[in-house]
Amino acid sequence: MSLRVLVAGGGIGGLCLAQGLRQAGIDVVVFERAPSPAAFREGYRLHISPEGSRALHTCLSADLFATVQATSGRPPRAMSFLTERLAELLSVEVLPDQAEPDPIAAHRSVNRYTLRQILLSGLDDAMHFGKECTGYERHDDDKVTLRFADGTTADGTVVIGAEGGHSAVRAQLLPHAGRQETGMVSIGGRLPLTGETASLLPPHLARGPASILAPHGLSLFIATHQAVVSDRHRHLAPADAGDQIVWGFTGPRDRLPIAHRSHQDLRRLVLDHLHGWDRRLRSLVEQSDPATVNATLLRTAVPIEAWSPSNVTVLGDAIHSMPPSLGMGANIALRDAEVLTQKLAAVHDGRLALVRAIGEYEREMRGYGFAAVSASNRALRQSAMTNPFAFAATKAAMRLLNVLPPVKKRIFR
Ligand SMILES: Cc1cc2nc3c(=O)[nH]c(=O)nc-3n(C[C@H](O)[C@H](O)[C@H](O)COP(=O)(O)OP(=O)(O)OC[C@H]3O[C@@H](n4cnc5c(N)ncnc54)[C@H](O)[C@@H]3O)c2cc1C
Incomplete structure (x- = not known):
């Protein structure tokens, strides 16, 4: 036809x-x-x-x-879950270090x-x-x-x-x-990956993205994007091409009122919630160009x-x-x-x-x-648990799973 x-x-x-x-x-x-x-x-x-x-x-x-x-x-090669003080909760292998990815x-x-x-x-x-x-x-x-x-x-x-x-x-x-609406919002931003900014990353980031789970339903996702762009493909890259660190901060809508906020204010809003977090995580957000910071209501x-x-x-x-x-x-x-x-x-x-x-x-x-x-x-x-008892139980379950590699492997296969 x-x-x-x-x-x-x-x-x-x-x-x-x-x-x-x-x-x-x-x-x-x-x-x-x-x-x-x-x-x-x-x-x-x-x-x-x-x-x-x-x-x-x-x-x-x-x-x-x-x-x-x-x-x-x-x-x-891996995905990690960490606390806001950068202690490991769970790390899941995606691809062993020596293995070549499936083409x-x-x-x-x-x-x-x-x-x-x-x-x-x-x-x-x-x-x-x-x-x-x-x-x-x-x-x-x-x-x-x-x-x-x-x-x-x-x-x-x-x-x-x-x-x-x-x-x-x-x-x-x-x-x-x-x-x-899910009742959750996400605020994301990015910054160039340089020798200086790389020193702010938890070591887990060398193997893949990390999700930081914090109290009050707050979480911070961090990943790096590292690509070698050849001359042949340069026209396909954005104007600000280069290795980048990207982050996304997610939390309940009532804690993160995003309406009518400038890029600068959105970055400030995230920083206001990072008191008591590892200072390197604060620095990552502080060093992000406000022009890259945007918010999304999650539906x-x-x-x-x-x-x-x-x-x-x-x-x-x-x-x-x-x-x-x-x-x-x-x-x-x-x-x-x-x-x-x-x-x-x-x-x-x-x-x-x-x-x-x-x-x-x-x-x-x-x-x-x-x-x-x-x-x-x-x-x-699961990443947005506002109930402190449920949050503590989830963290304990993740830690337990992390020390039982065969069980972990079976669950995440
Ligand atoms: C912060 C964030 C991070 C994400 N990260 C990931 C990720 O890592 N991996 C992943 O798989 N997904 C991710 N997603 C989800 C992903 O972006 C979307 O699921 C995906 O873009 C959907 O593709 P789509 O083609 O359906 O729609 P879209 O990519 O949204 O494309 C829709 C197109 O339609 C056009 N359009 C809209 N209205 C009209 C109209 N009336 N007439 C004609 N054209 C119209 C728009 O301009 C747009 O070009 C993420 C989303 C967010 C918000």
Whole structure:
């Protein structure tokens, strides 16, 4: 069957899908609200899991996947949990020191800007910037029109809503699908990784990210991003490319009132909560350029019942947004792109009917997507314990697990 796929939203999931469909010889057009690629407001580092890496391998050409590999930062080897005084609670190995990461399904540290530039490569004729999708009109099982805020429209066979948490396609397709506040906020910032700032890092950071769990539901995530950018790939790097330390401070909304605060005030708000913490952690925040400090209200999708499939569907944060506690949202959006590419390729080859293919994608996606939402919310609750007894018990359980390597290995396998 001849397909014309209209993708609303040129983020991580939408662009990866467009790359996959191109590889499968399917006509695809992407409509992105931002006026140009230069207008993308990116964060800095993104953790790509083996699942996300595998999806990139499936959807990208060999050349583009090699570029992802070449521009990835040093692979994480462990994840640690520490107290605010930097005592170890638990350390979980991701990759033994001597082992080479799997070339395809690896844990990766990538620069968000660079990944988006790679995902845009070769899509020039498919990309339409400055197009804010406002909804769609379904005419038939294989004809649908997408509407834009500027009054224009586009016709196709299939519509994919990939516009993130505020998706207009989801609002129309699944008006009952809710998102709710978690009651938590995150304030993040970064600073260049230099000889001086490296001395502020807990030694655990040499092997991978660390999460510092403190009383009152407060936690601080720290990671480094170290990538050797060759001359060949320099054009894919952001203006402030270079090794970086990134941090994210998470806590209950009533302790971290972020509304109407300047970048400088947000940094001050974090520092106000670091009294009694190891002084190196305070210095990390103090030395971050205020311009890099931003706050996010953490929201989550609410699981919904299955719906009847049609030629309109959704992927990524548009359907299963989750707090960033496990660094899974982008990886699940990439997995959606992979599964949807495979299903639409089967329609293109005449092996599957369109609505059946979308139904199969949605069934799979609801399973792993909402499992990731639950796991991320559980992790957020565990790192945000305000009850001092529950917090003490959790820390004791982590310490115990840490001295039982076989049990630890089995749990985190
Ligand atoms: C602080 C923080 C850290 C995170 N860290 C990680 C991590 O390490 N690993 C991980 O896997 N995930 C992480 N995430 C989550 C991850 O960023 C998201 O899950 C991921 O970006 C979702 O991809 P997406 O393609 O669904 O949506 P997005 O990447 O949000 O893309 C949506 C696109 O649609 C466009 N758009 C919006 N509205 C419209 C419209 N009406 N019409 C047209 N276009 C529109 C937007 O401009 C955007 O380009 C983190 C999130 C946060 C907040």
